[in-house]
Amino acid sequence: MPVRRLLIMVIVAALLGVTGSARATVNDAALFINQLGNQAITALRATDLTLSQREAKFRSLLSQGFDLRFIGRFVLGRYWRRATPEQQNDYIALYGEFLLQTYASRLGGYSGETMTVTGARQASEKDIVVSTTLDRPGGLDINADWRVRVIEGRYRIIDVAVEGISMAFTQRSDFAAVIKRDGIEGLLTILRARTTKISATASIN
Amino acid sequence: MSLFGNRRRKATKKRQTRSGAAPLLGLLAVMAISLAASPLRAGFEEGWEAYQRGDFMTAVSEWKQLAMAGDARAQFNLGVLFDQGKGVPLNQITAVHWWRKAAEGGFASAQHNLANSLIAGDGVAQDYGAAIDWLKQASNLGLSRSKYTLGKMYAYGLGVEADKTQSMRWIVEAAEAGNLAAQYNAAKMYRDGDGVAQNYTEAVKWYRLAANAGYSKAQAGLAKRYAAGEGVEKNLVQALMWTTLAANQGLGRAITTREDLLTTMSVDDIAAADGLVKDWTAPAD
Numbered sequence: 088m089p090v091r092r093l094l095i096m097v098i099v100a101a102l103l104g105v106t107g108s109a110r111a112t113v114n115d116a117a118l119f120i121n122q123l124g125n126q127a128i129t130a131l132r133a134t135d136l137t138l139s140q141r142e143a144k145f146r147s148l149l150s151q152g153f154d155l156r157f158i159g160r161f162v163l164g165r166y167w168r169r170a171t172p173e174q175q176n177d178y179i180a181l182y183g184e185f186l187l188q189t190y191a192s193r194l195g196g197y198s199g200e201t202m203t204v205t206g207a208r209q210a211s212e213k214d215i216v217v218s219t220t221l222d223r224p225g226g227l228d229i230n231a232d233w234r235v236r237v238i239e240g241r242y243r244i245i246d247v248a249v250e251g252i253s254m255a256f257t258q259r260s261d262f263a264a265v266i267k268r269d270g271i272e273g274l275l276t277i278l279r280a281r282t283t284k285i286s287a288t289a290s291i292n
Numbered sequence: 293m294s295l296f297g298n299r300r301r302k303a304t305k306k307r308q309t310r311s312g313a314a315p316l317l318g319l320l321a322v323m324a325i326s327l328a329a330s331p332l333r334a335g336f337e338e339g340w341e342a343y344q345r346g347d348f349m350t351a352v353s354e355w356k357q358l359a360m361a362g363d364a365r366a367q368f369n370l371g372v373l374f375d376q377g378k379g380v381p382l383n384q385i386t387a388v389h390w391w392r393k394a395a396e397g398g399f400a401s402a403q404h405n406l407a408n409s410l411i412a413g414d415g416v417a418q419d420y421g422a423a424i425d426w427l428k429q430a431s432n433l434g435l436s437r438s439k440y441t442l443g444k445m446y447a448y449g450l451g452v453e454a455d456k457t458q459s460m461r462w463i464v465e466a467a468e469a470g471n472l473a474a475q476y477n478a479a480k481m482y483r484d485g486d487g488v489a490q491n492y493t494e495a496v497k498w499y500r501l502a503a504n505a506g507y508s509k510a511q512a513g514l515a516k517r518y519a520a521g522e523g524v525e526k527n528l529v530q531a532l533m534w535t536t537l538a539a540n541q542g543l544g545r546a547i548t549t550r551e552d553l554l555t556t557m558s559v560d561d562i563a564a565a566d567g568l569v570k571d572w573t574a575p576a577d
Contacts, residue, residue, distance in 0.1 A: 131346070134345070137344060138343065138344050138346065176544065176545065180509075192376040192378070193376060193377055193382070198345050198346035198347050199346075200346070224349075227349075227379075272448065276411060276444075276448065276450065277411065277412045277413070279441075279444065280408040280409075280411035280412040280441075281408070281412050281414070283404075283408055283437055283440075283441060284375070284404075284405050284408050285372075285401040285404055285405055285437065286372055286376075287343055287368075287369040287372040287373070288365070288368070288369065288401060289336075289340050289365075290365075290401075291365060
């Protein structure tokens, strides 16, 4: 009997151990966001680089933190399976570019910007939401909530809500409307248009 | 705001002075122009320095004054700040407003961004036809990004009748100007004989240019040509090197090609390719 009991305890402990490491914990998720945020802010503060170089660094940090493929597939929803493999490839590449560009330019670049983790909570079985405030001079502070999940053993961001509005859900409904009207090619055309825009310049033409 | 008020007062003063005596008119006019031009230039530089250090609110206030005075470059930059929500709440309608003004003033980057807002329907109703007009203007001013986009519009028949020859023409022009996406597309069109006579040698030329610059899809395409000996002498070491470089950037199909090559190649060849990958350096931005 004691042997059997011990065996059960070992199995239970092992199972807990496995599920424990496969799921995000509130503390580790908060730590992950805090670390990523601090790295990003350090990259953005490098005064020897131009703004576009700093934003490129920031983008590369974001691309490591975000699971772009996971988010991209979620955002496309049921249309993912209807896309051809070529369209899926183009979409993932364009969407990743679009997302990084959007967030690198919207979240970063402000002088004196700091990020504070204000809380973290279990949002669903697998997900933790880490709340942050990006403090900026001039009253342009924003609140961003990062949805974090462990995917393939790593903490990854799978959604951001800026001022309470989820990026993934907003884009999912926007994209569905575009696809209904112009098909998947129509969506790719729009993403191509959004990612080719030229940024501020000192050049005279 | 108060600065702007001051400048307006100065301008009024200048007009009053100029309405004076005739002989001095020429000299006064020259002085007035140089007086008017220098604060404009200074305002732009102040805005640019503020922008670079991440003080977007100052950039907005500097450029706004210039933009309202008709400076196309300031109008364009102000549009970018509104489009990205930097120093101002994000507002794509206002972004389009400023880009349109700069575009009408002949500023090519503004013509390009306005065209892309019209394609995406961001801040303005979607209008492919109007987008084509602006892309043509910017292309004629030599902007390679616009040439590439115009080539794509011809390929898909958006806002224009689909025309593979026109598509090829604009994409090759953009490729020649160094646009990597255009180089990759030109390679594909030569590979498939799409809008041009099929030609693997030309395809390899364009793949190689973009691949050398670090463009992952072109690296994968070049690897395939090396593996098949199409347009270039067959060379599995080169094929493995290029597909590995693309795979390292996360390109799915390059990972598959790499796995396929690894099963057919000798240990020595694999080691040689690995050495080439280690020696390869991505060009500086």
